[in-house]
Every structure is written in C-alpha cells, then in structure tokens.
Amino acid sequence: MDFDLSEEQRLLRDSVDRMIDDAYGNFEMRGSYMTEPRGFAEPLWARYAELGLLGLPFAEADGGFGGGPVETMLVMEAVGRGLALEPYLATVILGGGFVRLGGTAAQKQRIIPRIADGSLRLAFAHGEPQARYDLADVATTARETGAGFVLDGAKTLALHGDSADLLVISARIRGERRARDGIALFLVNADAPGLARRGYRTQDGQRAAEVTLSDVRVPADGAIGVPGEALALIEQVVDIALAAVSAEAVGAMQALHTMTVEYLKTRKQFGVPIGSFQALQHRAADMLVALEQARSMAMYAAMMADAPDATERHAAIAAAKVQVNDSARMIGQAAIQLHGGIAMTRDYKAGHYFKRLTMIESLFGDTDHHLRTVAAGEGLIEAV
Amino acid sequence: MDLRFTPEEIAFRREVRAFLRREIPSDIRRRLSEGRHLSKQDMVTCHRILNARGWAVPHWPREWGGQDWSPVLHYILQEEIQRAAVPPPLPFNVSMVGPVIAQFGNEAQKRRFLPATANIDMWWCQGFSEPGAGSDLASLRTRAERDGDHYVVNGQKTWTTLAQHADWIFCLVRTNREAKKQEGISFLLIDMATPGITVRPIITIDGAHEVNEVFFDDVRVPIENLVGEENKGWDYAKFLLGNERTGIARIGLSKERITRAKQLARATPAGDGTLWDDPDFRKRVALIEVQLKALEITQMRVVAGARGRSAGKPDPNSSILKIKGSELQQATTELLKDIAGPYGLPAADGHDGANEPPVGPDWAAFAAAMYFNYRKVSIYGGSNEIQRNIIAKAFLGL
Numbered sequence: 001m002d003f004d005l006s007e008e009q010r011l012l013r014d015s016v017d018r019m020i021d022d023a024y025g026n027f028e029m030r031g032s033y034m035t036e037p038r039g040f041a042e043p044l045w046a047r048y049a050e051l052g053l054l055g056l057p058f059a060e061a062d063g064g065f066g067g068g069p070v071e072t073m074l075v076m077e078a079v080g081r082g083l084a085l086e087p088y089l090a091t092v093i094l095g096g097g098f099v100r101l102g103g104t105a106a107q108k109q110r111i112i113p114r115i116a117d118g119s120l121r122l123a124f125a126h127g128e129p130q131a132r133y134d135l136a137d138v139a140t141t142a143r144e145t146g147a148g149f150v151l152d153g154a155k156t157l158a159l160h161g162d163s164a165d166l167l168v169i170s171a172r173i174r175g176e177r178r179a180r181d182g183i184a185l186f187l188v189n190a191d192a193p194g195l196a197r198r199g200y201r202t203q204d205g206q207r208a209a210e211v212t213l214s215d216v217r218v219p220a221d222g223a224i225g226v227p228g229e230a231l232a233l234i235e236q237v238v239d240i241a242l243a244a245v246s247a248e249a250v251g252a253m254q255a256l257h258t259m260t261v262e263y264l265k266t267r268k269q270f271g272v273p274i275g276s277f278q279a280l281q282h283r284a285a286d287m288l289v290a291l292e293q294a295r296s297m298a299m300y301a302a303m304m305a306d307a308p309d310a311t312e313r314h315a316a317i318a319a320a321k322v323q324v325n326d327s328a329r330m331i332g333q334a335a336i337q338l339h340g341g342i343a344m345t346r347d348y349k350a351g352h353y354f355k356r357l358t359m360i361e362s363l364f365g366d367t368d369h370h371l372r373t374v375a376a377g378e379g380l381i382e383a384v
Numbered sequence: 385m386d387l388r389f390t391p392e393e394i395a396f397r398r399e400v401r402a403f404l405r406r407e408i409p410s411d412i413r414r415r416l417s418e419g420r421h422l423s424k425q426d427m428v429t430c431h432r433i434l435n436a437r438g439w440a441v442p443h444w445p446r447e448w449g450g451q452d453w454s455p456v457l458h459y460i461l462q463e464e465i466q467r468a469a470v471p472p473p474l475p476f477n478v479s480m481v482g483p484v485i486a487q488f489g490n491e492a493q494k495r496r497f498l499p500a501t502a503n504i505d506m507w508w509c510q511g512f513s514e515p516g517a518g519s520d521l522a523s524l525r526t527r528a529e530r531d532g533d534h535y536v537v538n539g540q541k542t543w544t545t546l547a548q549h550a551d552w553i554f555c556l557v558r559t560n561r562e563a564k565k566q567e568g569i570s571f572l573l574i575d576m577a578t579p580g581i582t583v584r585p586i587i588t589i590d591g592a593h594e595v596n597e598v599f600f601d602d603v604r605v606p607i608e609n610l611v612g613e614e615n616k617g618w619d620y621a622k623f624l625l626g627n628e629r630t631g632i633a634r635i636g637l638s639k640e641r642i643t644r645a646k647q648l649a650r651a652t653p654a655g656d657g658t659l660w661d662d663p664d665f666r667k668r669v670a671l672i673e674v675q676l677k678a679l680e681i682t683q684m685r686v687v688a689g690a691r692g693r694s695a696g697k698p699d700p701n702s703s704i705l706k707i708k709g710s711e712l713q714q715a716t717t718e719l720l721k722d723i724a725g726p727y728g729l730p731a732a733d734g735h736d737g738a739n740e741p742p743v744g745p746d747w748a749a750f751a752a753a754m755y756f757n758y759r760k761v762s763i764y765g766g767s768n769e770i771q772r773n774i775i776a777k778a779f780l781g782l
Contacts, residue, residue: 275782303388
C-alpha cells in the first residue's frame, strides 16, 4: 500500500503541468486553439511529442516509453486541469490502445513510432446511432473477400474522428446485431475510398465526427486481432479509456473547486467576502468531499485498468465511473451556483469545466449504465 | 504508487480473521450483527481475548503493551474486528484515556492506570459533553476547585456512554473561570465510586439505555488524579479527539452490514422471487458499495499518509472520513430497515411481553431500532456540520 509517486513520475507530472500551464494558463488562448481547422493547435501537439507523452504507454521495444496506468493518470489529470483540446485520448489511449494491446508486430512497427513522434493521429469509430452505450451493438458489416474485407455502415461520435489520419473501425463479420461474438476491428486510412466524414464541435469545445462507410476495402492485414473476436479487446481499451477520463475529470474538478473557493474569498457582498457565509462554506466543503471520493476512485481505476481478470476489471472501472460521474455533476453544478451569474457567461472558465465534466459523464456509459454493471456483479466489498 | 496490500499484510489479515472467528464466541458476534445490545460481560470477554493476544492496544507505546506496527496493520486489525461483528476494545479505554495518560500522565499514573485500562480491569467513560456544551465543547461549566490536596467537582455531564458500567470517568473540568474558555480547562480522572456522583439513564429513541447523565455534587478528587498540567486539558482533549484518525469512518462495519443486507435480501420473499431479484434494490446496494469503496481508498490514503506524521496531529481528511463514513453507516442501517419491510414495524422491546416471541423474522425489529440508533453517528464526535466548518476554515481557508 503506497500512494507516493516515484521520482520519474514526479518529474513527468511536473513537466506535463508546466506544458499545460504554458499552453492554457491564459484561458483566451484556448478559444483561439478552438478556431484552428482541426480544433486544436498543431504546435502544441508537437510539444506533447517532444515531452514523450505521445509514446508514453507503449513498450520501449515498440518505440514507446513503457509508462503504465499511473503515468496516464498523471497526464490526464493535467489535461483535465487545463481543459486541453488535443486528441490525446483519441490517439494515444483509444487508437493507440488497440494497436498496443491487439496489434500485430508489423502493425506496431508501422504505427507506434508515428504516434510517438506526433505524425499520426488516430480515432476510434465504434458507436452507432442505435447502440447507445452497448459496446456489443454493432450493425456495421464487414464482408470477407479474397483480398480482405469490405465495410459498410455508419459510425457516430468518433472522438476527433475528423482530424484523424487513421481510424480504428469496428464491424460485424457474423451474428446478430447485439451478439458478443462476430465483431472485428480494422485499421482504415481516413482517405480510403468510400469513407466519408462529417466533423463537428461537441458541447465542450472538442471535436467529433460521423463516419459513413460504403464499400470500404480493407486489406487482410488491416484487421486488429482475430476478426469476430474483438469485443473483449474493445471492452479492455474502453475500460482503460474510462480510467483515463476519470483522471481527467479529477483534474477538472480539482481546478474548478479551487477557482470556486478562490472566488468565495474575493467576491464581496453585504460588505464581506461571500465565503464567510456558512451556507456557502458547507457547500464548498461538500464539493471537497465529492472531489476526494472521485480522486480515490480515479486511483482505483488506474490500479485496476490492467487487472488480468476482465470481470473484476470491468466492475471496478464501472464503480469508478459511477463515483466520478456523481462527483462531477455535484461539483459542476455547485461551482456554477456558488459563483452566481458570472459562471453563466461564456467568457468565464468555470462554465467550460462544467461542460467538459458533463461530456465526460456521458462518455462510454453514464451513471445508470455503470451502476447496472456494478449491481449485476458480485459486489465490491470482498477485499483480499 | 501501488494500492495493493503486501503479502505480509494479506497474511496478517488472514491471521486476524481466523483468530476472531475461532476465539470470539460466535453467539456474541451474531447478536452484535443483529443490532442487539451486548452485556457488560460480553464486551469485557471480547476485550480481554483481544488484549491477551496483544491486539487491544497495539497503537499504545510499546512499553505499555503496544505493537510496532505500520498504520496499515492497525487499519487491517480494526477493519477485521468490525467485519467479524466483534465488539471492539472499549474505545474510552484504548483510544481515548489510555493514549492521553501514556502521552501526558506521570509515571505513577501510567503504572496505576495503563495496565488496568488495557485489560479493562477499569471500565472508563467519557465526561466531556454537558447540557450547555455540545458542539461548543469549550464552553463547559463543570468546575473543579482546589481544597487542600483535593479538587471539589460540581456540575453535570451528559451523553455519557455506558456510564452505568464504568469504574472511572475522565472529565474535562473548569479550573479557571477568568481565563479564555479553552485555557481554563483541566483533564481529571475520577473514580465513579466517589460519594456525590449520580448516574441517571437517558433512554434513546430506539429504546436503548446506552447514554447517561452524570451529576457531580461536591465530589472530592485527589489532586494526583490531574493529568498533565492544570488548565492544559483542552490540548489533551484535542489530542484525544485527533487520535481517532483511522477508525472514524468504520468502513469494516459498513461492509459487514452490506454483506448481511445481501444475505437477508436473498432470503426475503418479494413478488415471484426475493428482494435481491429487484433491480432497483440491487442498484441501491451498488451505489452504497461504490461510495464505500471510494471511502475505503480515501481512508487508505490517510492511513498511508499517517506514516511519519507525529502522533495526535489531526489530519484534515479525518473530517471527510467522518462525514462520508457516518453517512454510509446510516445508509446501511436504512437498507437493513427497508429489507425488514413491514416487519420493521413491531417494536423490539414490547414492555408487555407481547413481542416475545418476535413478530416476523427475529432480526427485523432490531433493524429498525438500529436505524434509529444510528442517527447518532452524524451527531457525535463533532457533528457533520462542525466537520464542514473545520474543512471550510482549516482546509479551504474560508
């Protein structure tokens, strides 16, 4: 039982914090990054690469830096604090996660060094209009031909799918629409004939894309893992992504709580700082309780993200998301309320934290979805 | 960062678990689990079994029976005691007065009180709260005036838990009425057999006799029973209250209740099946479990952080543990009461004997009583509102 960071981890955290502070310390800069064609600033992405963050979770033998879930947690907390716009989750955690955990040696060799140097961005195109949060609900089809596969269907809400160079796309090679068996994953170039994308902004200032596939041809070596048996890998990578966004949410909640408490100390009404009022003090205290509960569960998620037993991992990650979501909603709403009118304005940062936290709530399963998973399991209290 | 327990810690947990199941009478554990009140003898029996094993006062200095343990081992022992529904070593002895005497008492006091306190040859109760001094404890008015080599104590204490069993009471008394209120308080040890002490029961809403009023009427206390310096009692009291850092959330207890709630729900008919088949019920249990898991890790963060921190220095996180821990303890008692359903209605203590044998399952009436009783946990030990004040002032700087 040890909650301390290693020396390397501390150095990593400090350098990420500095980079995020430089880039996002002035909140107006964020607005200007958003107006870039890809929805984020290219030079910043290069900074991620220089610091080694883009290769962080990959094995050194594959061209990465051999970081684990704790390292990812540290990066994502900083991303959350800064409300960073770069596609770290989409490229490194999601897209990169599939290559790292399911890719062939050739795929790793071809892709990972280019993720690490910042020259290749990935996105995960999996969700479908009818699927809601059911990861097994895949109607997009992959027809096997002599030379490989032909994909047809429609994908929704591929995070940063509009700016990605390479998409990880799920499709069904057999079985009913919601069957666990029969799902395959493919690496598809964004410019593949028959693939069309419509990019758009999400509520939190990030980007996503609708992807349509009509007769998109993928060579046989474009499949990740055994076609038809990809669901376990999808669940694993999504669990890792949930651990990552849990850490991101904690970073955002921490920053939002800090700025709210600061505001309570400086804003005066009735001749005194409003933070001298007990009704507001108690709400700020409750926000701290919610924050620490979420922080604990983000740590738990990081610890369980690479647990060998998938059922245990999945229940733990679901539990973490329930707590993070509950805390995010409570802290987001309370922060707006405690600030008052100022937090309703678009130019003030608090509302943007609130919006990102709200998006995270719905990402890869909302509270009810994950609570059902916990409820269906064996429970969390059987320690050791 | 590694949140897993070490092999040594896991082995220790197994050892504790096996010991408790083997050595503590199962009948006592069952009755405590069902929310029934234990006799003095039950509690003394369990306390002494633990003390004989060296597990009643492991956090005390080594020369007085303590163990050289990491904070994690202390936590594991505590959690296993709670999970096995074993009555814990009497907190007034082992967590409150004992550490104060060990830290601030003189040699004669240590020799006289510590071994007897560790083995519960002396049963202690706590004389802090007064009718006019609850959350504002420092405004207490029970006074002790010097008369030769005695203090003469007059006043009233209240909410004195299990004073009916107690041999001794440790009291905060006012020894200087001129000074600032925190600076005129002393820490006094008083033999309950001294003439002038009257104990009057307070029956709580669950029908239990757990707490009392204690009246002091010209009670003569030898001055050698003063702990530390006169008028420094508030410092010792703060030390005492800050000491309960790791136990306050009582996570093991809530775990035990959840385990029990699941067993009972599986055995409780509802519709075509059991209550456990009801998805709404399952989700409610799941949400409590999620919050408890989060609190457990928060607790472990505090425990791990306690390494190297000076003894008795309060951790601001203990307020978080108190708030959330008490809320979850209450949530588990609500759960058990709701499982009892309509059979939560008949009283557990029918004075006319009409409720013996019990109406409905014999645990059901106690579930409601426990629910009533557990409203106390967000009130005592610094109410949850006081804890929020502490967070706001000491932690957030508001």
